[in-house]
Amino acid sequence: MPDPDLAFADHDHARCAQDALERAETLTRAAGARLTPVRRRVLELLLEEHKALGAYDVLARLTAEGFGNQPPIAYRALEFLVDQRLAHRIQRLNAFTACAHMGEDHAPAFLICRACHMVAEAEAANSRAVLDTEAARAGFRVERVTIEALGLCPSCQGST
Amino acid sequence: MPDPDLAFADHDHARCAQDALERAETLTRAAGARLTPVRRRVLELLLEEHKALGAYDVLARLTAEGFGNQPPIAYRALEFLVDQRLAHRIQRLNAFTACAHMGEDHAPAFLICRACHMVAEAEAANSRAVLDTEAARAGFRVERVTIEALGLCPSCQGST
DNA sequence: TCTATATGTGTAATAACATAACACGTCAAG
DNA sequence: CTTGACGTGTTATGTTATTACACATATAGA
Numbered sequence: 371m372p373d374p375d376l377a378f379a380d381h382d383h384a385r386c387a388q389d390a391l392e393r394a395e396t397l398t399r400a401a402g403a404r405l406t407p408v409r410r411r412v413l414e415l416l417l418e419e420h421k422a423l424g425a426y427d428v429l430a431r432l433t434a435e436g437f438g439n440q441p442p443i444a445y446r447a448l449e450f451l452v453d454q455r456l457a458h459r460i461q462r463l464n465a466f467t468a469c470a471h472m473g474e475d476h477a478p479a480f481l482i483c484r485a486c487h488m489v490a491e492a493e494a495a496n497s498r499a500v501l502d503t504e505a506a507r508a509g510f511r512v513e514r515v516t517i518e519a520l521g522l523c524p525s526c527q528g529s530t
Numbered sequence: 531m532p533d534p535d536l537a538f539a540d541h542d543h544a545r546c547a548q549d550a551l552e553r554a555e556t557l558t559r560a561a562g563a564r565l566t567p568v569r570r571r572v573l574e575l576l577l578e579e580h581k582a583l584g585a586y587d588v589l590a591r592l593t594a595e596g597f598g599n600q601p602p603i604a605y606r607a608l609e610f611l612v613d614q615r616l617a618h619r620i621q622r623l624n625a626f627t628a629c630a631h632m633g634e635d636h637a638p639a640f641l642i643c644r645a646c647h648m649v650a651e652a653e654a655a656n657s658r659a660v661l662d663t664e665a666a667r668a669g670f671r672v673e674r675v676t677i678e679a680l681g682l683c684p685s686c687q688g689s690t
Numbered sequence: 691t692c693t694a695t696a697t698g699t700g701t702a703a704t705a706a707c708a709t710a711a712c713a714c715g716t717c718a719a720g
Numbered sequence: 721c722t723t724g725a726c727g728t729g730t731t732a733t734g735t736t737a738t739t740a741c742a743c744a745t746a747t748a749g750a
Contacts, residue, residue: 378668406727425707438729441708446728461621462676464707464736479661481670492664497657501639501679504652508538509684510641516622518676519661524669564746566698585736598700601737606699624707624736 376470377420377490378523387417393472394456403454408437412447413468416457421487422465460489462518477515483523490523536630537580537650538683547577553632554616563614568597572607573628576617581647582625620649622678637675643683650683 394413398405405413415431416423429444437443448466451457455473457466460480470491471478479494494517505512554573558565565573575591576583589604597603608626611617615633617626620640630651631638639654654677665672 378670404727408728440730442710443729445708461678479664481665481668481672483670484673490668490670492661492668492670494661494664497660497664497677500657500660501652501654501677504639504654504657505641505679505681508641508650508652509687510538510643510650510652510679511682511687512641512679513644513681514679516676516678516680517657517661518621519665519670519672519674520676521665521673522671527669527671564698568699600701602739603700605737610698 377488378525383419387414390417390468390472394454397456397473398454401454403450408432408443409447409450411435411437412444413451413456416451416466416468420467420470420489422460422463422467422482422489424463424465428466458491460518461516462520463487479517479519481523482518482520483526484520485522485526488523492519537648538685543579547574550577550628550632554614557616557633558614561614563610568592568603569607569610571595571597572604573611573616576611576626576628580627580630580649582620582623582627582642582649584623584625588626618651620678621676622680623647639677639679641683642678642680643686644680645682645686648683652679 391410391414394410395405411432412428415428425441425444425448428448429439429441432443432447433439448457448459451468452459452466455469457468458478458480459466460482462482467480467489469478476491476493477495477498478491479497481490481492483489494515497517498515501515502512551570551574554570555565571592572588575588585601585604585608588608589599589601592603592607593599608617608619611628612619612626615629617628618638618640619626620642622642627640627649629638636651636653637655637658638651639657641650641652643649654675657677658675661675662672
């Protein structure tokens, strides 16, 4: 089972990001998709920190680097990454974060720190199973589930 | 335990809405808050159907009835209702829906039909308990949880 | 009752988030 | 070598949300 504290724990982040990027390359090639320069760069930006970035934050970075300066530039790259399951959208923040478990079949719940905005992925398979049971009782057919927890990460618990 | 299929099931909706409104009156009075005309009217609008309404939909209705025509008119009333736990915000839709269990201590998960936009509340206490365990393993202190399931309600499953 | 204070409403202006539509370029398959 | 799919750039616009300030109204305390 994926370790939910990965993002919060001390780790060799350069390596973490590098590995993710390589996995992304492999996965997109396998899917017959193209990880073009913009798309790759956006993924790198999302991988810089375990935080969610808004589309306009991404856009500003892209523009500074010579890519276009209109919203679709960012939104399209982000949409691609989400479609390829290389990134997730965080509804609560209207923002995006790199997937922490690329290529693994997982059902994420997001742990969002309201102080430092760090985002970790916990495994929600069990949580969803319980929900599916409830939904089934109502005759509702669940297709997609969003689970987002807002709170305080380990390092922000002292300071608030 | 609250019945998750309430919104989807046939029911005497006029009575359902009327009861909710009375409960809201009682609860706000008990809380020392004021259910003013705008606020009450917004709640009535949310109670018309078990669907989520966007802030600007609400605003349009209010304006047509002689209330102000600027966004804060709607947003403030909606914020009040959410604060008083008389309504919920549906993140996925950027919209609001009346609480189906006013005054009851409940942990809702929302079942959102992507075809008819109906919204039901299922009980998510169990689902959350499971998530809390995961979060605790990561040292994360959960404060608020959003659980939203997108899918098809019973009556829309045939037609899609 | 008067009046101070908190609360609520109305309005203007703007910020933040997101998409539609079209032109153009590139690249790989036929 | 051309055609069609895909990707990028740009214009324009649509949608959602907030800040700031003016004014009104309700309520509690003198």
